[in-house]
Structure formats: structure tokens, C-alpha cells
Amino acid sequence: MPSLEWIEPVIRDAQERAPDAVDVPIVVVRVDQQRLYVWERGQVTDIFDVSTSERGIGFEEGTFKTPLGLHRIAERFGEDAPRGTIFRARGDTGQIADILTEPGARSPRDNITSRILWLDGLEPGINQGGNVDSLRRYIYIHGTDEEGRIGEPASEGCVRMRNDDVIELFPRLPVGTVVTILDGPEVPDLS
Template sequence: MHDLDLLHISLADQCLYGFSAGQLKLRLPVSTALKGAGEQQGSFCTPRGLHRVEQKIGADLPCGAVLKGRKWTGEVWTPQLHEECPGRDWILTRILWLAGCEPALNQGGEVDSQQRYIYLHGTPDCEPMGVPRSHGCVRLRNTDILQLYPRVPLHCAVQIAEAACPQWAAAELN
């Protein structure tokens, strides 16, 4: 079912656009870093530039599965669990782990996206989408990451840009 060959994440739009052979196939709301764009280790910013999906984690896990260190804790997110763990950075359901493709921008040294553990991942339904709130990752609704995950092959290109998605692409799904 891998039908997407490029994901474009717009920090301005707070949207993920999925393309296949240049055609827009998918648009999903996301939440990127509260601290904005940036590549530096420890910045809690979302890195810009060209990336690729280096690993896919959680294929057989239930919706809402809580992941820590890329492993399932055995927990499934609930509002009650959320209340019991205030301040927890929830990584849920699936992970698409990104690796930077641009040396000195998002690959290598203090700017390495993979070493920064930059993911696309599910988040609690009570967290807003379309608003920057993450610690650097790209958050999606659990239902959206479940929809996206099987459509994205390993090494799929992921462009993260500050600019809005081009108007021609945004208009295609309207």
C-alpha cells in the first residue's frame, strides 16, 4: 500500500501534505515545535530541510499504545492515564523516525535529526492540532498516524519547511 513518495510538512500551515508522483494525495493537521524551527541539539525545535523515514516503529501496536525509548510500555493512553502523568511527553501509536539528508543542516554533529530523535508520531486526542506545541517532533492525531503509516515506505522523502505549502498543492484537495 506504500503509495506516498514525499511528505511535505509546513511549519506555517501546521499541515502535512502527502504526495505521490507529484500529486497531492493527503493533507493532515500536525503540531510541530512550540519553540519553532531549528536544528541544534537540545533546542526543542523542529528541524528544517530534507529528511527521510529511517525507521518505522509500532506496526502491530494498538491505537494509543504508549511508546518510550521506541518500545511499547504496555500502556494504552487514556484520559485517566493522562491525568496520572502530568507533563509527560506522549509518544503514541506509531513512530516514523526521521534522519536528516543535508550535512551540516540536519545531518551530523550537533544538528543530526536522527540523533535528536525527531519523529512523526501519534499524540493524545486532547492535544490541539494546527498549533505548535511539541518538543521538536511532528505530532499527529492517532487516527491520522494510523492512516499515514502504511502509506509511507522506508526512506520516503520528508521535507520540513517554514513556508506554507504551495497554493497549487493546497488547492488540489479542496
């Protein structure tokens, strides 16, 4: 298990900047590690491997990069959908994806599968408003049919998870859950 000393200041910062998010977990995505941490009841309860953008970090619409900063879950889709269900425009297509588990295996398209947690940026000018708006950029945490690429940057801006992982996590993350996306272990300046 990686050292988690870095996470408590990150959690305190998120709680201070999103004080209305009480009694819900806080999710921290570390781009440098390709991991998602779940903070509940004063501790890390889960760590999942993820995949952020293969183009790196960025905020502007059309870059297909993963935005940093403080977000919240604005909407959730797929609650009772079967594992591997393919979504288009957040709608269930009725199709089930072939899940590719071989390392590096690529699907013909960027399929969004199983569950969707749609993120809304909370930082004006960084991930909210104008051409940097995470909600308008359709930045999600979602399942993927390219599971063999989890753990390395491979998405088109979203945070991809293995299907079983996002299905397990989905019921625990209600609308309003705070999600902070970091590029490294930097500790926010709380002064």
C-alpha cells in the same frame, strides 16, 4: 482546500536532491500552516493537521525545536500496536494513553503514541551530523495524546499527528520515504 501551487517546485526539488527515493510518497510538512501534505502519483492525496515544536524552528540538539530541510524515514515503529499505545525509547510500554481532545488540554508528559516514523536528516551541517543531526535528536512523526493541541505548535521538536491519522498514513510510508520540512511557501532555487 488551500492553494497548492507552491508544492510542485518543492516536490521537484526533493526528487532532485533525493533521486534514490523513487516509487515512494513524498511528505511535506509546512510549519507555518501546521499541516502535513502527502504527494503520491503526481498529486497531493492527503492533508493532515499536525503540531510542530512550541519552541519554533531550530536544528541544534537540546533546543527542542523542529528542524527544517530534507529528511528521509529511517525507521518505523508500532506497526500492529493498538491505538494510543505509549512508546518510550521506541519500545511499546504496553500502556494505552488517555487521548486528550479538548482544545489546549495537556498531558503530564510528552507521550509518543500509536506509531513512530523516525527521521534522518539528508543535509550535512543543517540536519545531519554534529549537534544538528535529526536522527540523533530523535525527530519523529508520531501520534500524541494531546490531540486537542493539533494544529498549533505544541511538540518538543517532533511532528505530532492525531492517532487515527498516523495509523492511516503509516503503512503508506516505507523506510526511505522523503520528508521535507518547510517554514513557509518558499520555493527552492532550482537554478
